[in-house]
Amino acid sequence: MLIVLGLCINSISWLAFPGVGPGNLLERNLNIAAWSDLLILGEGRLFPDAAGIPTWSAGALLSLPATAVIAILGTLAGEWIQRHGEGPKRLILGLLGAGTAAILCGVAWGSVHPMIKAIWTGSFVLFASGIGLIATALFYVWIECKDRHGAIIRALEIMGRNSITAYLIHVFAVIVATLALRDGYARLAALSSPQIATFAVIGAILAMVFTPTWWMNRRGWILRI
Structure with missing residues (x-):
């Protein structure tokens, strides 16, 4: 499931903007997510320019699978916390390690697949997931270990x-x-x-x-x- 969702998110880097040309994440809104927003929301909302590229896009096409990836990772982390039997120290280190690895992988991936929050690129999703895992570890320490x-x-x-x-x-x-x-x-x-x-x-x-x-x-x- 995660692999399929990841491929959906990554598709914006190689799917062309119909009627315009190859997608380019380094050029604002020249991607399949912006095209889908234009198709769904209409020109009156996104105001395409002379080339047909919208001047604003929220990347609705990619928001759903990206949200699903983060939700699944959060669910897996939550289930791990609930059933852990190796003690809080190992759990916390595991969350911190997984979060750090996700952030580093996201940054590395971002060198070829830019991190763009507006259209939920795969590198951004990975980076954001890493931050979420680290935040989970910190909240676990603050709430469960320190009983705040x-x-x-x-x-x-x-x-x-x-x-x-x-x-x-x-x-x-x-x-x-x-x-x-x-x-x-x-x-x-x-x-x-x-x-x-x-x-x-x-x-x-x-x-x-x-x-x-x-x-x-x-x-x-x-x-x-």
Whole structure:
């Protein structure tokens, strides 16, 4: 499964942009992911230039398999943590080692397959997965080994129990923030500063994500895959 998803992600480096020519990751949006976005979202949203290449693309074609790869790796890491019997030290070192290896491989791969977050290139997915594994190890040390369970950790636990729900809501929340809060951001930035306005938007997104997961946690509802 991971191999198939990896091939899907890597396809953007060798599939041509239909009607334009060979794909080139070093040229903005000249790739199959941008073409699929243009096909799905339409010219009114992406505004293609004279050559037919969209001026903005989110790489929707690659987001799903890339997210699946990270989710599968996270699931495997979680299962390893749950069933480990070799003690926390070996577990932590294993997570740190796997994360470091993934980051180094991602950086090395990035020399021939650039790391581009917007279109979820394979090297970026590998690099991001490595960061996630290292973060998992650090949180394990902080929460399980040092037994820290403050309000922030409690909030993370609530969102973690419904991480799939949180992710799906986050996608919707970002769209809402981008479209509905644009004018509010501009006004707040003019009254205060762009930094404060940015933090306000991030806070609104976090609230939109946390509130439903908190409500589901109160009711004991957990969405699983």
